[in-house]
Amino acid sequence: MAKYCIGLLLLTIVVADIGLGAAQNECSESRYCRENGPPIRFPFRLKQRHPDYCGYPGFSVSCTSSNDTALELSIDSIPINFFVRNIDYKSQSIHIYDPNHCYEKLLLNIFYPSIPPFQLTNLYPYNCTLFNCSSLLELRYAFRISCLGDSKYQIYIIESADDIYDRSYVSCTKMYDLPGCPVKMYNQANDVQLKWSKPKCGACETKGDRCKFKNNNTRHETACLRKGVSIKAVVAGGTVGSSVLTLAIIALIYHVYSKDKKDRENQLRIEKFLEDYRAFKPSRYSYADIKKITDQFKDKLGEGAYGTVFKGKLSNDILVAVKILNNSKENGEEFVNEVSTMGRIHHVNVVRLVGYCADGFRRALVYEFLPNDSLQKYIASADQGKKYSLNWETMLDITLGIAKGIEYLHQGCDQRILHFDIKPHNVLLDHNFTPKISDFGLAKLCSKDQSLVSMTTARGTLGYIAPEVFSRNFGKVSYKSDVYSFGMLLLEMVGGRKNVDETTENADQVYYPEWIYNLLEDGDDLRIHIDDKGDARIAKKLAIVGLWCIQWHPGDRPSMKAVVQMLEGGNKLTMPPNPFASTGTKRMNVNMPAGNMKQDLEIIPE
Template identity: 60%
Template sequence: MMGVCSLELRGISYFFILFLVFVVSLGEGQNGCHELIRCGGRGQNYTIRFPFRLDTQPDDCGYPIPGFTLSSTHTNDTVLQLPNFVKFFVENIDYKSQVIEVYDPDNCFPRQLRDLNLSSSPFLFKHQPYQYDYAFFNCSSKETQAVDAIFCLSGPSHEVRAFYSDSDINDLPIASCKKMYTLPSISNDQLFGYDNILRLKWDSPKCGHCERKGKGCRLKSNSNESETECFSKHSKGVLLKLKITGIVFSSFLSILAIFALYRIYSYDKAEKENQAKIKTFLEDYKNFKPTRFSYSDIKRITNQFVEKLGEGAYGTVFKGKLSNEVHVAVKMIMNTSKENGEEFINEVGTMGRIHHVNVVRLVGFCADGFRRALVYEFLPNYSLEKFISSVDTKNRFFGWDKLQDIAIGIAKGIDYLHQGCDQQILHFDIKPHNVLLDENFNPKISDFGLAKLCSKDQSAVSMTTARGTLGYIAPEVFSRNFGNVSYKSDIYSFGILLLEVVGGRKNVDITAENTSQVYFPEWIYNFLEQKEDLRVFIEDDEDAEIAKKLAIIGLWCIQWHPVDRPSMKVIIQMLEGGHKLTMPPNPFASTSPTRPKLDQKLDVILEQE
């Protein structure tokens, strides 16, 4: 069977190559010149022919003045070289209208057009509606999301803004700005990057009338000047080639049809199963692999950033949708510092390999110039923090059975990070704010900007700076006096989260004026020792047992020394009722090792790899 398939493929390849040879020779003009088919940036095909030529073709294939010679990049894009070393990529050539469409690969016409002077080239700007003269100003103090900002010219410490050049300068908000230059006749869409097409027209040579008649255009023979003439594209030789090409093409289609019928006939059960496996793999890969979006994609997904979900220290989160059924949350990262850049790379690299029901899925990301964004699955019930630290807690209370389910889900997500991947993933920022809830209030761990990858058999992790959120950071992250940094550091943070769930309050109250208030975990421990209710919402003994269980497990998790904390697998067994729970040692007794105070600054002891 394989031998027959090989012979069929060889036959098809032979006729297909022969067909291509005839098609290429069909377009030959004078002096062996032929049309070249190219593909524009948006997938549109166009041809290169007189008066243009590619720099690999003979000189007499194009019009003999500078400007009509094109070149190719290593990616097979066609480049138009204009005066002052301005280069654009060719999108399309309309020979009838004598217009060439070009685009800037960096989508920044305001930068390119500044240096462009067409007086020494054969091209002129093609007039378009809604073109204006703009003056550009460099503003040292940035205004967030200024509508007149030119993003491709702006930077982290300055912002370039554009205004109509005939505007009264006294009416412009440019007190801290300095004028840079003026650009004539540029459209709004080109200015702000919505239309990345520039149309240039040439008047000479005049070949448009030849094209409209269905004829070709070429240099006139035996003429000392650069005169052109029309010529018929078809000749007897060409007609013969057309007939031969038709025969070859018909033969090719016939053999292709025979081969297709043979393949359908010989399709057995094993090959069908193989195709099904491949299809399943591709679907899974498409669903799990993060997609890279452009900035224009992000604007379309968020409908121009209409619906804001929230705002934090590192950016703003907007609601968007990929389709009518698929909604997403788009986090625009506004800060462009080196540290946040590393966190962005870290989060994309880490979450791209994570696929678990209790870990939020990274749908895609955007890294378009200095614009960066993360696109997550949308979770309609926001974060766990809103339900355990709200002033209106009674109206938001889940019930103890659901709180226990949420705790188990978070624990399984952390256990997956520690043991379920090829490498161990330490989150370092487990807290209620980073636990999101889906439509059924199932928890999903999010925000992997501080995560660290290490091998599963690595007992200690090297760190040069403490990472995490105050109140949730394990003692060993501050100081090696408490032990090595490891996966047990996430367990400490999880323990604080459990105690917050039980107590219905935050571990750290930065606004509290009474600095001598009882340390929050110690407050929980005292309640358990005194056998008092932990929360006013406990209605029966079963709920009281769940609250007590969560509190005891949380206290086991926050033991000062990592070796005294249980593993996440043991914690899951505790939560699911597989262990008999006993009270842990009291870490708050006066005889216990000194614990770090909330307002104490500890020196970080550097660890070696």
């Protein structure tokens, strides 16, 4: 019996060691990116080659399209890749660099002295502040970051504790504070050194050994693995014992090993899914990444006032829409608005910003791809033989989704977001025709307790702009301006036609929303495509809610919360006051350029 036990023990050791050898082969050192690149081994793992268990959490590297080694760090939940020059496993340090030789840009991307699991070395014990100045200045006590500026602006860094007496700072805007001022910020340098304290593998490496996870470890504990350990003697003893029992044990071990292999394959499949899913957090892409995602801008989806949209692919399962922004707005206002606004929004009725590109003057925005195009395609179908028409139940669902999205922008975020360009073109539809509000290039942020906003330009698209945006006689600009635009969109959905006809030959026609009001006030049926009484009730409800939203004075319009309640409620809605009583029976004069516009206005004090 003792022989059987010894044989079982030795055979188990042998097979376990074979399994360990296979695992070690999977986790072996790699220079996959390029021959002279840094060697990748524990605690690092190469995404394209090594399973998850080959590396410590947070130590993932990958190969770029140019075969460089890149370390992926998560900063403010946004994954950012840094180019790796070399890795010193004994001192537990890694050197990262900027391929464009802008050391300061590298530091500003890192932004914090600690980026788990790494720490930035060589920090002064005081903070620094960054300023964006409109021109090249000679500022006392300040250091200019030359590689971040251009002919229109310059970036300066100054110790936060310094008092600013120089009047030249009047033309500068404070960007943000750095908690800890890097020593090399004031010197010429090519790379940044980061250190890690966990896992503690330096002692193993110094002895010439390798570091690894402890067996069956669930707390990320590590141990040293001696190189060149032989198990030939153990193998020789494995022949002791009964051959029948040995075969049974081999079958059992094979079954366990096969199951473990299948579990690893499942784990890799899950990791692949999570890598794809992580793309739905805003990521920063290079222009080379954008070209790769769009297959060299192969599939053009459309073109608008601010850029061209292309279809792209992050993986076989994730499609995206990439908007390449025009350079006509060199100050980047629309780009900053989109990224700063959409990066904080998570709502089923707002388009998700997947990522962005700011590579010099090349700027792009990457959104989730929505296959059913914009709402305008289905509204305009009235003039196209109903080719893309939707039933009235779907129209009601779309209307309610848009209203909930705008309500979220007004009340659901830390700051109130005013869109200022609600229109059918900016409502996209997914595969289930769920509406999602897009294009935040004209958006404006304000606090929730701020009912009015300051504006120096009229924002929006002709036909959807609230009257107070043009003339202060109608009231002050506020979140009620979005309510007006939503009302015009509603009326356009009801009638399947544009609220503003830009052709001059139709200048004497009755204003379309007023025509709808007159029909409802006289008790007439809406002269639109209706199949049954249920459709008629939905169309009438949408028309009445739309007329409430386009009241001329902002105070007479409902909030978006009230609009949602009206759409979700019954069909017994009260007719609003006539919003056209003071405008005459003819339509407004709209003989001016259509499309997105900005007109200079007086500043409204907050």
